[in-house]
Amino acid sequence: MKALLMLENGATFVGTGFGEEHDVLCEVVFNSAMYGYPELLTDPSYAGQGVVMTYPMIGNYGICYEDAESSKPWLSAYIVRSVSNVASNFRRDIDLNSYLKMHHVPGVQGIDTRALTRILRESGTMRGMIAYGDSINTEEMQKKIHAYQLVSDVPRVSVRGGNVYGDGSVKVALMDYGVKSNIIRCLVACGCTVKCFAWDTPFEEVMEWKPDGIMLSNGPGDPKDCGKAITELKKVYAAGVPTFAICLGHQLMALAQGFDTYKLKYGHRGINHPVKDLSTNRVYISSQNHGYVVDEKTIDPAVANVSFISMNDGSVEGINYKNGKCFSVQFHPEACGGPHDTRFLFDRFMKVMGGGKL
Incomplete structure (x- = not known):
């Protein structure tokens, strides 16, 4: 079936539908990976987004459930x-x-993804809509796009609360903001028992489990929309609990310490x-999936220092906190x-918790 992709700036692309063909509004972003699409599809951090692949052929090795990052x-x-x-x-x-x-999940193929990616690079990520059929009302599409509001998907993707993984001697409380399965796998491989908690679980409830450390997971959207999580992370830091934060978790801990974040033009x-x-x-070399970053100018040197930077744009890619118990990437x-x-960062977390091999 004919498929039409329209961006909020009025640019349109005509292609052919695949997957389940139903109209959808989303934030349109691009990913430059040449492989790993099963992991990308199941990464909760992409909730609410229409993902453009810059690599031209997708699907040639199918889907293996074992590789999925979520259900x-x-x-x-x-x-x-x-x-x-094939x-x-x-x-x-x-x-x-x-x-x-x-x-x-709806899909569209047969469009010039190189031209689309150039628009997103030059103009930034933007809202868009995909519609299917032979008679598509483009004026109505434009109205729907401009009325569409991006909202936080963290409550929707935080689905593992209460789940326990592994049986190791080190107990890690994992705050689920949309966690990828491989974070859990890496912790279990290090000898941890991992218990997941919903994104807005009070700090006091987490500590009733008596964890040796806390992992803050990845997740979708604007970190400033997660006010409840930020409030609880202030308590985590004040208590000096060993903490390792990734992606959205990294941004949330920064906000909890009074630093600021901003949206990148087209993300990493x-x-x-x-x-x-x-x-x-x-x-x-790293895998990345984020639209927001911590603003380096707002990091208080008495509280933390930048540990990693992007070689592409110089933005903040990691923070070490001066209490010696918390770090994030x-x-x-x-x-x-x-x-x-950078898998060695999990060993570093183990060492901070007192159970490491380093």
Whole structure:
């Protein structure tokens, strides 16, 4: 079926539908990864977004449930140049088209994703709409796009509260803002028992479990929309509980300490982003998926210092806090599918909790 993608600036792209073909409003963003689409589809951080893939062919190795970062895809729409009709992989459980249909996710293929990505790079991420059919009312689409408001999806994706994983000797309370499964896998592999708590769980309730440390997960959207979480994280820091924060969790802890965040023009989304460790000057390749960053100018040097920066735009990619118990990164050291350059940060967390190997 004919599919039409319209951006809020009026740009339109005509393609063909796949997945479940139903009209959808979303924030349109792009990802530069050449592989790892099953992990991307199931990453809760993409909730509410229509994801454009810059790599031209998607779906050639199907979907393997074992690789999923959650129980279902969370993105609002999938936008690609070409969907492979053949899923060639001995591990595959289902092909991409069938998987999206099963989970009611709309897709569009056959559009010029290079031209679309250039628009997003030059104008920034923007709201958009995908409509299907032979007679599409573009005036109505434009009205719906401009009336569409982005909201926090954290309450919707925080679904693991109460779940316990692993049986290790070190207890980690994981604050679920939309956690990826591989964060849990990495902690379990380090010898942890991991218990998930809903995004707005009071600090006092978390501490009743007597954790050795707290992990703050990734998640979608503007961190300033998570006021309840920020309030509780002030208590976490004040209590001196060993804390490791990733992505949205990194931003929330910064806000809890009075620092500020701002929205990037088009975000960092891909698996080839270089970051520099300021303590060693060593550069690592990282997986990233965020639209917001901590504003370096607002970081109080008496409270914290920047530990990693982006080699692409110089933005903050990590923070070390002066209490010696808390550190955070904007990128994803747990990245499933790779790169694995910064997995050592989980060992560092173990050491801070007193159970590390380093």
